[in-house]
Amino acid sequence: MLRGSILPETKPVYLLPKEKNSCVLISDVIILQCLFVFVGASTIIFCVWTPEHSTEDYDKLARIMYLYDPLACGYNLRGSSSITTLQLSNETHGLNLRPIKYTSAIITVSTKLSSKTRNYINLSIFIHVIWLIVACALRILRFAKKLRILVLTLNATFYVTVFVILFDISMAIVYIAHVQQSLTTGMILRLSGWGVEMKLKHFDNFGGWYPMVASLCWLRGIIIFIINIYMATVILFMLRRLRKSEFKKKLNLRENLPIPDASYDLNLKNNVLYFRAGENEPIVMNKPFERSYY
Structure with missing residues (x-):
């Protein structure tokens, strides 16, 4: 057996069976989340949540505050036709006073x-489309034989998942700040511009629950949000193991190079050193008669 045929063992770096099952589970969870988001977002985009026929206060306020945009859905809010205003006389009775000019009351409609929310939903749909594509790629390419393709797929899944997590956190912070505009249910009704269209049974109840619930929905009910963080952690551990295995493989090839076969260099045969027993200095055999004598 030639020495050059003795090579160090080089096993290909693949995902373990347990890791492949984890990839399937992660991709399924992501696909289900995307489908739920698409269904929920479509109800807002296609103006399903019209508050015209709602009866309960909580249902009305949730729809007019976040779920239904009258400007985008083509709904014209009516202006007020009966607003009582305080009219003061402009008679100054000879005093040095500036008279008050009467102006009619103006109602402003704000669906901010x-x-x-409609704009954020459109952005969320775009992000979840990318997340869905990455999840499908992870489910298909988990059996990839090329390490570069496998690492690229895991990296894409990890970074998109982290981006979705950060996006959910930012949206939750934005919506929790709406508590300042919804201290009472009457404040929500006035700021939304629906004060003429509908009436509430209780105007003084606390209305901060609506932005709190909206913030909780952006965090996917906390439980799914924690699951997403766990999935990102699992993918990160897979990437670390693959990189560590690839590093060990390269180190093994570098430290355990194949042993070369013995070779004879004919150019050096005239400069060989010969040693005699008991002599401390070698004798160089360069002359032809010396080589023939020995």
Whole structure:
């Protein structure tokens, strides 16, 4: 057996069977989340949550605050036709006073919260489309034989998942700040511009529950949010193991190079040193008669 045929053992770096099962589970969870988001977002995009026929206060306020945008859905809010105003006489009775000019009351309609929610939903749909594509790629390419393709797929899944987590946190912070605009249910009704269209049974109840629930929905009910963090952690551990295995493979090849076969260099045969027993200095055999004598 030639020495050059003795090579160090080089096993290909693949995902373990347990890791492949984890990839399937992660991709299934991501696909289900995306489908739920698409269904929920479509109800807002296609104006399903119209508050015209709602009866309960909580249902009305949830729809007019976040779920239904009248400007995007083509719904014209009516202006007020009967607003009582205090009219003061302009008679100054000879005093040095500036008279008050009478102006009619003006109602402003603001659908800022529902309009922004619609924009955020459109952005969320775009992000979840990318997340869905990455999850499908992870499910298909988990059997990839090329390490570069496998690492690229895991990296894409990890970074997109982290981006979704950060996006959910930012949206939750934005919506929890809406508590300042919803201290009472009457404040929500006035700021939304629906004060003429509908009435509430209780105007003084606390209305901060609505932005709190909206913030909780952006965090996917906390439980799914924690699951997403766990999935990102599992993918990170897979990447670390693959990189560690690949590093060990390269180190093994570098430290255990194949043993070369013996070779004879004919160019050096005239400069060989010969040693005699008991002599401390070698004798160089360069002359032809010396080589023939010995």
